[in-house]
Amino acid sequence: MPLQHLGLVGYGEVGRIFSAGLRSHVASCSVWDLKFADFVTGAAVQATQAGVLAQASLAALCAQSDFIISAVTASNTLAVAEAAAPHLRPGTVFLDLNSASPGTKQQAAALIEAAGGRYVEAGVMTSVPPYGIQVPMLLGGALAAELAEQLNAWGMDAKVVSADIGVASAIKMCRSVMIKGLEALVIESYATARAYGVEDHVLPTLAETFPSIDWEKQGGYFFSRVVQHGQRRAEEMRESARTVVEAGFAPTMASAIADKQQWVADQARAGVLAHVGTNAPWQVYADALLAARKD
Template structure:
């Protein structure tokens, strides 16, 4: 692995975690992000890169020229566009690991572009939140080159399991899980906030605890609110891809589409500063109170 050069497409939270975790093991770790084109948004990325020993590339072409392994960690809606741009520059034999939460159809499109350019495309379904695990986050891999790459990733300390040589299978697993997980987040936010508005939360939560005793509904609520407030926009994008996944299977994605709207709405509230006064470990009640106050102010 000491001879491998990694190129990270997207130097946000996930890209930054993977770069920092892998830089001690590889010959070089480079990253490229659209935010580098603007001075204001580039400044924090440059500071993070300097701190972690990451080389920032000036363009996708530069990144591809310096990389044996490309990892794509961008917003879900850009999955195919990024693969198309990378395909125009990557060297033959380059491995392209796609971490993005996109539909099976999008992954197959991206894979076709990379393979036509002489690269090896591997899809990954990242099965839980990255920050608690870092590079050890559980991933499911798919694609003809998945078996080979899995061994290399294991040597880097990553937790990657091959599920199929066929593209789209790992993505389908991830997307079907997201119907439940992201949907539950949206349901909890709507249920808890409405219960708080009516003053009946002390009746509602005990009934949930009785029905599903293995879940700490108070702590789970706090976690769900905090994650959606922090990452609602990204979650909404993922849920639109989930809706595409459901549609590709031949069904109307009513639940996935509604979840995307709820996640996006909470993200919008966060962007407007509704939660800015809350401490890091605020309880779900504090988040709900902020939403209730915002609703009253806007009515």
């Protein structure tokens, strides 16, 4: 598969990591993000300084690319496919990394395929930063096997799970209910335990029940990730809720998890946690939330 001109939609955490890791494997690497509206300062300048070409519009990126990776927030999954479709070069491979429901991915695939593109869905199975482009991902779609061969040749970790669109996303979304749910549970449990001053009793009981988990360390990691990316996680959990609905069930837990993730995101946006360092112990995050509650 001779893919030579890579275009990334979204220059957030994932877009920066993937553009840095893949640009040496292609003839050109372009990026576009809504934040590129100001070409004098901000994200567009950061992209240029990182050695990738910042495009002025999604249409311009599509015109330059034979391989497009969509790496945006879950709520924008379908919107990006819809906006990109009219501008795709014939035969463009469109890899959708976004955390969306099977139904959303199927709608996006229909738009891309109708425009002459070749759609592949990806379920990114864990946090990207520790792995970089080697983050494990599951691929689905008619072109998945061929694309996986190319991606793995570039040093990525892509595994085909189905020729049908929606299977990879179903795996990802069901996993997200558990992982993001654990994050939400830890934040609610730990902060409440801290409020009552009983955390030194609660955490040891967790360690007794699940001795393979370092509950202190895991708590700090969960707090930090949700504080940094709560908005993105909340949107992902709304897509997880959509996945549950598409399966014919009420999304009781997925919706509640989305609400908790959104609440943390709102606290962070309000500056409640601005003074907390990225690698702070969980107690520091909890104390900041408790202080805001008392104000």
